[in-house]
Amino acid sequence: MKFCKRTDLAVIALILALAGVFYTLHSARQKETAAFAEIYYYNTLVETVALTTGEERTFSVKEAPNVLFRLYKDGAICFFSSDCPDKICVNTGLLSEVGQMAACLPNGLVLKIVSLAADELGADIAIG
Template identity: 35%
Template sequence: MKIFKKSDIILIFAVLFVAGIIFAISSLEKGPPVAHIIVGGEEYKAVNLVDIPEKQVFILETHPETIIVCEKGCAYFSSAGCPDKICVKTGRLTKKGDTAVCLPAGVVLTIEGGEYDAVTY
């Protein structure tokens, strides 16, 4: 059987195109980056990452336990009790759309709102 048929190439480019469009649309919205902590489907906390004076640590009573840190310009899982720790390995989230998830704990950390380059004051 042939490896690449015409329909394959079309499929590949179609998928890449769709991915690009989704990415472009999600990057459009402007606003200060806000970190949303969602636990069990409900929003637990929204933290504005632009005007945050110092580090904020959230210890979530989830099973397994997860700890989220919000500081100026970024948010991230600092530790989690799940076996894979994919959430922690995701690292720092800085711009809109950046997301880290701990499935066993049911926690989603995501950045919404666009990214200003800067705010003048």
């Protein structure tokens, strides 16, 4: 009996192909579960921002045009400027980790980082 036959090679090829399929599935799922930012206006979700696009831009939501958000290349996001009196939103700084949140109370805005995945490694809530 030969140690290795043609069918064996086919079995190996099949296994490797299956592994490839599973890997593709995995990366597709990863993309789906990547963190993104949500912007709420008085508890209503008004904007969802993908964080991993690699672009850098400044934008606002139509409910509060005087508040500017800024998304950075590395996937961090922040309140860039605001017309509120206390500027706590801007002072909060960059957010990038799931669980982090910033708010501009006078304008009724909340910016938070979320992920659809049951994230075993992220935080439920962030402080400090």
